[in-house]
Amino acid sequence: GNEIDPDRTAFHFQPSKNWLNDPNGPMYYKGLYHLFYQYNPVGPLWGNITWGHSVSTDLVNWEALDLALDRTDPFDINGCWSGSVTFVSGEPVILYTGIDDKHRNVQNIAFPKNGSDPLLRQWVKPSDYNPIMVPRGDIDPDNFRDPSTGWFGQDGYWRTVVGANMKGRAEILLYKSQNFTNWTKNEFPLHESLSSGMWECPDFFPVSLSSRDGLDPSVNTGNIKHVLKFGLMKTLRDYYLVGTYDEKKDVFIPDEGYEDDYRTWPILDYGHIYASKSFFDGKKNRRILWSWVNESDSEADDIKKGWSGIQTFPRAIWLDADGKQLIQWPIEEIKSLRKGQVQLRDFELQSGARHEITGISTSQADVDVEFELPSLEGAESFDDSFLLDPSKLCDEITPSDKGGIGPFGLLVLTSDVEGLEEHTGIFFKVYKNSDKYMVLMCSHLRSSSRREGVYKPTFGAFVGVDISKDKRISLRTLIDHSVVENFAAGGRTCMTLRVYPKHVLTGQTSGLYVFNLGSLDVNIKELNAWEMARARVNIRNDDFISK
Ligand code: DQQ
Numbered sequence: 001g002n003e004i005d006p007d008r009t010a011f012h013f014q015p016s017k018n019w020l021n022d023p024n025g026p027m028y029y030k031g032l033y034h035l036f037y038q039y040n041p042v043g044p045l046w047g048n049i050t051w052g053h054s055v056s057t058d059l060v061n062w063e064a065l066d067l068a069l070d071r072t073d074p075f076d077i078n079g080c081w082s083g084s085v086t087f088v089s090g091e092p093v094i095l096y097t098g099i100d101d102k103h104r105n106v107q108n109i110a111f112p113k114n115g116s117d118p119l120l121r122q123w124v125k126p127s128d129y130n131p132i133m134v135p136r137g138d139i140d141p142d143n144f145r146d147p148s149t150g151w152f153g154q155d156g157y158w159r160t161v162v163g164a165n166m167k168g169r170a171e172i173l174l175y176k177s178q179n180f181t182n183w184t185k186n187e188f189p190l191h192e193s194l195s196s197g198m199w200e201c202p203d204f205f206p207v208s209l210s211s212r213d214g215l216d217p218s219v220n221t222g223n224i225k226h227v228l229k230f231g232l233m234k235t236l237r238d239y240y241l242v243g244t245y246d247e248k249k250d251v252f253i254p255d256e257g258y259e260d261d262y263r264t265w266p267i268l269d270y271g272h273i274y275a276s277k278s279f280f281d282g283k284k285n286r287r288i289l290w291s292w293v294n295e296s297d298s299e300a301d302d303i304k305k306g307w308s309g310i311q312t313f314p315r316a317i318w319l320d321a322d323g324k325q326l327i328q329w330p331i332e333e334i335k336s337l338r339k340g341q342v343q344l345r346d347f348e349l350q351s352g353a354r355h356e357i358t359g360i361s362t363s364q365a366d367v368d369v370e371f372e373l374p375s376l377e378g379a380e381s382f383d384d385s386f387l388l389d390p391s392k393l394c395d396e397i398t399p400s401d402k403g404g405i406g407p408f409g410l411l412v413l414t415s416d417v418e419g420l421e422e423h424t425g426i427f428f429k430v431y432k433n434s435d436k437y438m439v440l441m442c443s444h445l446r447s448s449s450r451r452e453g454v455y456k457p458t459f460g461a462f463v464g465v466d467i468s469k470d471k472r473i474s475l476r477t478l479i480d481h482s483v484v485e486n487f488a489a490g491g492r493t494c495m496t497l498r499v500y501p502k503h504v505l506t507g508q509t510s511g512l513y514v515f516n517l518g519s520l521d522v523n524i525k526e527l528n529a530w531e532m533a534r535a536r537v538n539i540r541n542d543d544f545i546s547k
Helices: 299-305 332-337 390-395
Strands: 018-029 032-040 050-056 063-069 080-088 091-099 105-112 139-145 158-166 169-177 191-193 199-208 224-232 237-246 251-254 274-281 286-293 315-319 326-330 338-349 354-356 364-372 405-414 424-433 436-444 458-463 472-480 483-488 493-498 511-516 522-532
Touching (some): 018 050, 018 091, 018 286, 032 080, 032 286, 063 091, 080 158, 080 274, 105 139, 158 199, 169 199, 191 251, 199 237, 199 274, 199 315, 224 251, 224 274, 237 274, 286 493, 326 472, 326 483, 332 338, 338 511, 364 405, 364 511, 390 436, 405 472, 424 472, 424 483, 424 493, 436 483, 458 493, 511 522
Parallel strands (some): 018 080
Antiparallel strands (some): 018 032, 032 050, 050 063, 139 158, 158 169, 199 224, 237 251, 274 286, 286 315, 315 326, 338 522, 354 511, 364 472, 364 522, 405 424, 405 511, 424 436, 483 493
């Protein structure tokens, strides 16, 4: 019979069926937001990669269009892989990676067939230009991909960067062009690394040091920095470096303290995302980030449900006033989905307490909580070896260990009040390391699901915040059936989780709790939780129904 698919999300972007991976070429054009994405049109596993395409007026509700790019030409016959959009004389142009008839990675260009169609339904890939970049010399033809959004220099040249493996060295290759169709590789890469293996999906953009506003990719004056963001194939995580772009030398110089050791680089999201892509939203002058969230259940499950992969809820991103950290925060449009609300104020969460948040349904929810500590005395210390591996420290925290400050936080997607057999914890613990107080953020997935074949790691991160100032730490959590996005300290540290509760299969509803297992009482300064409405996301008649 027809059964509601319990893992399907209500306000996250996903196609009506089949496989999705990287977000591609997001843009705002003539009153509409566009999102393209890596898409297998014939099945729920990776393969036959094309560009799916959807449009939206508010980044919340989406209408599905036909494929934007398909495998039709010798230069992309084996796949239309990731790429970006650049506005050239006001018109959007796509740069993307094609897997050609010789199975090489090449870069291609595509133009709107009809620029006056705001839906940009059809794209042309002129064979007199394509491919526009081919792997020559030391470039490994299997690892040369993902052209970035272009930017325009004072010298009248366009630039774009492409990730490449050069005999074991990761290079962010820089290409230049006067007309956007004929490209020449620069002698030097924008940046390179020996430590980290192939870099995928490079994203390079300016950020303001004095405002949360986003900047057009070509801005290179004023009180700004540049960010180079990328995915490492080796760890399947996205990292970013903050630094300066020297346009004359065409190189990116990371700020002081940089080492060529990926274990020391900030991670964009310490949970489960990859291949993120940002764009400048000219409508609201902000930079918006999309990230692919892969499934953590088994391939057999994906085949059964007929789909795999979602995008994070769009996040505004900007540089913190400290000039070091990127801040990510769900875009304000999310408020249009909020319905019932519950609130706690100055609520004492005593040592050992667990308190249920009732009055709203919590499998589709937006939760915002601020914890306040009476003191930082009694914070435990940890071994320095955990500094580079916070998830290991998180692994050592168990419910029976009555620590110093924390663990305190949220339990989400819990089953039955008695026993909470299924539950996912997102929590904090405050430590003292040398003379510094450090906030550890953890997420335990070990009890998130009783289903077989689900990947249930522990995630950990040190939150980039100085808690000694106001002794407060905040957590924003978006819960949407099988995804939980977490934003600590106003978006300084993010952790996205996939959770596959089994209890919902028997009609049980999920619970939400605040808890404190530390020996110190914690005050909930304020907690607001909203039930969320279902957005209209690529709906077709057979949607939300499986089997
Ligand atoms: N996914 C695409 C590639 C990219 C990778 C292929 C990252 O272009 O490097 O689907 O997830």
